[in-house]
Amino acid sequence: MNRIDVKKLGLAFGLTGALLYLGCILLMVTVGHDGSVAFFNSILHGLDVSSIVRMNVPLWEAGVGIIETFILSWLVGACIAALYNVLTKEK
Numbered sequence: 300m301n302r303i304d305v306k307k308l309g310l311a312f313g314l315t316g317a318l319l320y321l322g323c324i325l326l327m328v329t330v331g332h333d334g335s336v337a338f339f340n341s342i343l344h345g346l347d348v349s350s351i352v353r354m355n356v357p358l359w360e361a362g363v364g365i366i367e368t369f370i371l372s373w374l375v376g377a378c379i380a381a382l383y384n385v386l387t388k389e390k
Contacts, residue, residue, distance in 0.1 A: 302387075303380040312376025313369040320368045324361060327354065 327335045336349045356364075 302384050305377045305380040305384070308380040309373040309377035312379075313373035316372025317365055317369045320365045327352075 326338060330338065332352060332354050335352050335354070339348045339352065340346065
């Protein structure tokens with residue numbers, strides 16, 4: 300059975316999470332509050348996010364958010380790879 304490199308899959312997940320975070324920033328900057336609410340309402344099956352979407356996010360807070368998203372995504376990817384390797388170990 301093939302093994303998955305834990306660090307590489309973690310990095311792939313981390314970069315994907317960061318890319319999605321940047322995409323969210325780009326979406327919010329380009330379409331504004333109403334467009335963001337419409338987009339996220341449709342993704343969340345009609346859940347009304349109008350009261351929680353905040354458009355005046357400071358740059359430092361967005362920076363911390365992208366770092367946190369990268370770390371959490373890296374941990375998810377590394378955990379998936381490690382569990383896969385343990386569960387598919389040949390005896």
